[in-house]
Amino acid sequence: MNYTEKGSKLYLFSIVLVAVIGGLLFGYDTAVISGAEKGLQAFFMGADFEYTDAIHGITSSSALIGCIIGSAVSGFFASGLGRKNSLFLAGILFFLSALGSYYPEFLFFEHGVPSYSLLVAFNFYRVLGGIGVGLASAICPMYIAEIAPSNIRGTLVSWNQFAIIFGQLVVYFVNFLILGSHANPVIDLVNGVNQIMNPEAAAWTTETGWRLMFVSEAVPAGLFALLVLLVPETPRYLAMCGKDERALNVLSRINGASQAKVILAEIKATTEEKTERLFTYGWMVIFIGIMLSVFQQAVGINAVLYFAPRIFETMGMANPMVQTVLMGVVNILFTLLAVFTVEKWGRKPLLISGSVGMAIGAFGVAMCNVVTGLPAIISVISIMVYSASFMFSWGPICWVLIAEIFPNTIRGAAVAIAVAFQWIFNFIVSSTFLPMYNMRLGEMGDKFGHMFAYALYGIICVAAALFVWKLVPETKGKTLEDMTKLWKKKK
Template sequence: MKNKTTYIVMITLVATLGGLLFGYDTAVISGAEGSLQTYFADNLGLSPLVHGLTVSSALIGCIIGGLLSGYFASRMGRKYTLILAALLFLFSALGSAYPEFLFFTAGEPTTALLITFNVYRIIGGIGVGLASAVAPMYIGEIAPPHLRGRLVSLNQFAIIFGMLVVYFVNWGIARGETMAWVNEIGWRYMFASEAIPALLFLLLLFTVPESPRYLVSRNQEDKAMNVLLKTYSTTMAKATMFEIKQSFDQRKEKLFAYGKMIIVIGILLSVFQQFVGINVALYYAPRIFESMGAARDASLFQTIVMGLVNVIFTIIAIVTVDKFGRKPLLIIGSIGMTIGMFGVAGLAFFEQIGIATLVFIIIYTASFMMSWGPVVWVLLSEIFPNKIRGQALAIAVAAQWAANYFISSTYPMMMEVSGGMTYGFYGVMSILSAVFVWKLIPETKGKSLEELETILKKSSSVREVVKRAQ
């Protein structure tokens, strides 16, 4: 059994490289966004809104990738969808680093070049959107119930670890160099560095099996059984195969066969995860720290400190999610985020930006990383029944990236109006997220995916779902 657990963990670690690239791709912009403003927006005389849209352009691709993830996961399989995502990551990393390739002159920014750069970022975003939906889906379908929460949470750990790695990479590239060099050349190295983990992800994916639940959906039951025997005991493998076959043997289900509210819950989980403002802290961290008086090198180093805190508190979530439960972690996290964001809002309102701001940002991000960061992905991999999982998860993930794009692209414009109002808005969203979880989220720990499906099918309303899942 120990060998089987080791095998499951190894498969999970390969899949979580998709999460690492998700984090790497979304956070690489934090070190480069100031240089992009100088290279493109300032040279071309563009507005803060255009710069905000450029910083967030990958999120357009994330929305597209999220919407397409269900189609590709159902048609190509989970494994080959992740392979497609790896190829998109690799192409985007090289294209974003040198958008002048073939058609433009290096060092001469133009509007057409800016559009081309954004196209490359959108392509990488499609990869992120695919990986963000399919990696936790794949892990959730491979993992046994007693390990599922921890293993799916490893994907969030990989996301945060990818962010931490790129914080170090960005800091290492900029350290000791002139600002002029960073604005001209350094930002290119930041984007190009993503090609290394993308290539590793691509190669390792050929060593992992396909999801047994996808294989059953394609009438490849012998292959599915072989995968289950490698990850479960013989008795458990047979019982799980019986449950999976039973869930697919019934008539084909429509998206709302289990009620509209389960789809609404998935969408709201995704939207609240973004409306609390986490990606503002991640994308614009160096700029926030510079507003506190830190030099450019120091601000990049402070993002490393924040990244280390994020990793530590994500580990706390991994350790506790299968013991403590999903729902309590989300509520505790919402309370911590509320304290952190209202603290930052108060200091911004009175223009008292200093070390206290860093403390409140760390309280906020730590609270998110031990709760809404990993637990939302765990819930999204659990709450949707087998027959609608691909399309339902695609909708939820697309909603998540749309909310992310809205919050991230409007941040520079909102900050021009009022910093206190901006951070206060995220604090209000944190309060509402706690109320949402308290009233509408069922507890899912310790139940198989098929057990949860039975609970949902027997329940006619969301309140009944919550009641049955306690």
């Protein structure tokens, strides 16, 4: 292969393809709970303690605790082990979590007998997978951004978000196939206590179905761990470690020999002071990175993605898994819109227009719970508008900006902090959604909770648009080294 003059696009794309499998696993792991959570709830309702909505909300979201831990330590691992080895570690954690969530009784407990101790063990395995997600969520876009040429960096990092959404679609479909003709348990509040309606019909899902959904992740997780061993370390990390010859080799294969020397010189110029403190470039760059993460989660998208079948069921849909898969397809299509327009339209216009679209969708769902007699399809369309608007904006573009805006010398630590905030707010939103969604008030009953949740998310969407308009810089067409100069000027 002759890459001395122009570099090899095939080589670049093959590396990025491996990295985005980490994104696929991120999506797979976080959305697998959407199909499994009702069977899981029914399983633990047979335990020797009261398995409340609050406990179920925490159990459904427990992987997010691991995500917070994984993202918080991602800077340490990215700087200490390197980007590549950190991704390999994430793959191993995904694999172990899939097996452990399938069989949490391993070694210590009797199979199929729910107990408080078994619940703790199950949550431990979910947290383990969450640590893998936290590592992958921070390091996959960082890896791609550090290896990609500046003119297509936004597009390539956006493919990571495409992989996340594709992973969610895959697991929606896998869950749909696993469930097959079996019934999901119907759980209702009877005299203040959750009870399973028609437990015989839901027996297979309660005993086996949720386990198969979790273990299905072991296949892509194992593949990812093996393939990561074949990709190179990023040239920016190699240069920061003084391995200039290896960095030049990777850059040459991607950009061509002459361009590689220019890029390496720029990298070296911004990595000489590799021990710079986090606030060397002022507090604003860190604040913007954190708030991008906070808004990406506070708009409430993951509450919809994690509990999609349950939401569609409350809207009166006969087979909510069908609408869930359909939503996954819509999400894929609108993520592709971002992939193909991020370098043309820029980051800010996509974020602002997406925020407006999400607000319209969220307020639409809220309205359907206030105005009686509206057909259920309006709620479904509003949810689709809300979700699709996120997918071409905050979904991919937030990750692009987090990978781009920080100067080289603080990127590992700054990305870790920003992504940790993302998972903290993901956990807050996901664990509070069900209690908030099920709130009852007077004659409105639980429709009050449905209305309140989406009205709140709609207001946050409006605030997100204003934040981007006023404070976020446009990074389209700029090199990672340009960001160092930008923040030095603004300091």
